[in-house]
Amino acid sequence: MPLTVTLPDGSTQSHPQGATAHTVAAAIGEGLAKAAIGARVNGDLVDVNLPLPGDCTVALVTAPRQNKKGISKWRDEAHEADALMLLRHSAAHVMAEAIERLFPDTLLAYGPALSTGFYYDLSLDTPISTTDFERIEDEIQKIAAEDRPFTRYALEPVAGMARLMAEDNKYKIDNAQKAIAKGAAELSWYATGEQDKNWEDLCQGPHVPRTGLLGAVKVMSVASSHWHGDVTSDRFQRVYGTAFFTPADLDVHLENLEQAKARDHRVIGRSLGLFEIDEMVGQGLVLWKPKGAVVRDQLQKFISEHLERQGYSQVFTPHIGKLDLYRTSGHFPYYADSQYPPLVERDHLKKLSDEGCSCAELTASMSDGTIEGYMLKPMNCPHHIRIFASDKHSYRDLPVRLAEFGTVYRWEQSGELGGMTRVRGFTQDDAHLFVTPEQLAAEVLGCIELVKIVFKTLGMNDYRVRVGLRDPDSSKFVGEASDWDAAENACIAAAESLDVPFSKEPGEAAFYGPKIDFVVKDVIGREWQLGTVQVDYQLPQRFDLSYTGSDNAEHRPIMIHRAPFGSMERFIGCLIEHFNGSFPLWLSPEQVRVLPISDKFNDYATTVLDALKDQGLRCSMDTSSNRVNGKIKVAQEDKVPYMLVVGGKDADAGTVSVRHRTDGDRGAVPLADFVAAAVKERDERELG
RNA sequence: GCCGCCCUAGCUCAGUGGUAGAGCACACCCUUGGUAAGGGUGAGGUCGUGGGUUCAAAUCCCAUGGGCGGCUCCA
Secondary structure (H helix, E strand, O other), X not given: OOEEEEOOOOOEEEEOOOOEHHHXXXXXXXHHHHHEEEEEEOOXXXXXXXXXXXXXXXXXXXXXXXXXXXXXXXXXXXXXXXXXXHHHHHHHHHHHHHHHHHOOOOEEEEOOEOOOOEEEEEEOOOXXXXXXXXXHHHHHHHHHHOOOEEEEEEEOHHHHHHHHHHHOOHHHHHHHHXXXXXXXXXXXXXXXXOOOOOOEEEOOOOOOOEHHHOOEEEXXXXXXXXXXXXXXXXXXXXXXXXXXXXXXXXXXXXXXXXXXXXXXXXXXXXXXXXXEEOOOOOOOXXXXXXXXXXXXXXXXXXXXXXXXXXXXXXXXXXXXXXXXXXXXXXXXXXXXXXXXXXXOOHHHHHHHHHOOOOHHHHHHHHHHOOOOOEEEOOOOHHHHHHHHHOOOOEOOOOXXXXXXXXXXXXXXXXXXXXXXXXXXXXXXEEEEEEEOHHHHHHHHHHHHHHHHHHHHHHOOOOEEEEEEEOOOOOOOOOOOHHHHHHHHHHHHHHHHOOOOOXXXXXXXXXXXXXXXXXEEEOOOOOEEEEEXXXXXXXXXXXXXXXXXXXXXXXXXXXXXXXXXXXXXXXXXXXXXXXXXXXXXXXXOOOOXXXXXXXXXXXXXXXXXXXXXXXXXXXXXXXXXXXXXXXXXXXXXXXXXXXXXXXXXXXXXXXXXXXXXXXXXXXXXXEHHHHXXXXXXXXXXXXXX
């Protein structure tokens, strides 16, 4: 019985059993048959030479054509993503073959394609180092030059497992067992060339039809990884690479990476003098320099305005607290590994010493929690809870909303630290809301409103939202199912109100309640969680919090933890990259710079400067011996939004010659007009 | 914490065993200028730190601190 194939345009073809996507392409045209490297069959990405499963929809994935410069042209992003996915998965195979040629004792584990490239996890005693990359690339080139076909063959599970057992690669055996457990009807192998003759690898596919399609493959880096992601399990070397259809495409990619590097908040932070992380102060501890402090201060003021409007009360709490506080909250000693060790009081330490306590015993008592002392706070909630508990509350008082830009300290692993996005001391834009069950939904929504306002003001539309729900398959959560339902519904409704993509992620809730997380990407594509809104039934119970209801009985409040931007460090780190260091006027450390064309006009320039200062604009004057061009160059590099070039003509007319950092020369305008416009732009927090 | 790479002037970097270099920034002098760098002179470094090998170490080896990219973790 023939197959009916439906194409993307809705037209249909009839083909005999055994037809492939290639057959379909050939029926349309010879050129398309040559260009087809894979297909979406019923939506799944598959080999172009895989027999079609029956009546189906087929959308061909083609190799791209190139422009004169050799850069690939794509129909759309989906086409590009599909074609590159096929190519990179194939590149991972060819790289594995190359590495096995060079290092025969390599055991392969797992080699997927990524959105920007691919990697292969492999077990090998010899460390692969950057000096090996070129050799590996050369081998890849040879295999690509041979233009061998990717040949797929499959065995049913029993035969397949027998074959794998004989090969004795426990990682591949494990991969196969997992596939079978998931219901795979067969195990497939891909040979680069002919079955049983050329190199082959257990693999689900799909692949491009020939190694010759690998126009440019580059080995990028090597890192360590672990089997099943388990630190205690076997260690792999993970070799990262990327692949493109043409060398020109690779060059574009590498160029983009270079540009991203220049946009990195660590680079900009240094060049603009925003912050410093000093070895002598300590890893992961940020020093906010005067210019960075301006950005942070302006942002905090902006957020504070909205907190006040929304009925928050600002509080201040100390940076340390007694260990008992954290025993009650559950942070100590349970999370001792991610905290700075306790601060032990002199008397207590002396007493232990007098009793003959050894260092080992002291260490043990710190980790088992029997030590007495204080701790740098890892979270602000316990302090805020004690503020709430210090008064007797009526249901009429609720919701109580306590906000603090609260600084916390966490012991992050050294290998994880970097720039401002992962630090050991940071200030959260934190708040804790104590609410009745009836108030929960509205209060969660209120938290989201602030996120909306701030992201909109900053022009940050490119973020995603995760709603973490309880694990449905287990009792990995505390509390009543009905409470969870109410809280989860509140979180989902709040996320829906944002008009951005959000995902529901069962099992990703905290054990004490569901949460909403806000995630953004940095310039090199890494995702960072910024803010979070979490519903918590647990801490009010641990601290035995209560309020008196209208029934004159005691009730337990629900807590909402919320830090919509996470921490000032991480948020501003991301903000620096978002703006590429060119902050909008209201956030710019220096808003206007006056550039007298020579020191003959310093007097007039000073008049201009004073007029700016009168309106509270952050400004300076460049009195260096540079010429105007030089002064502009420096101001542009400092990303100062407005440069006011002033000379004789301006002094005579009472004007300033305005240059904007992105628009360039805007011509002369009366001083008062410029000041008024700048004040408006600043006060309305325009994006500029 | 683990794997790989890196650390030379304030910054960005060159320097493969034989007397420490450049550009920018900085200081001073000349230049007094109209929209992305005018010219000159000068100061600035125990080459991350500690050991070792060597007649001789920025350079080779070991340890250690810090950075980068991943892995793992992120209450």
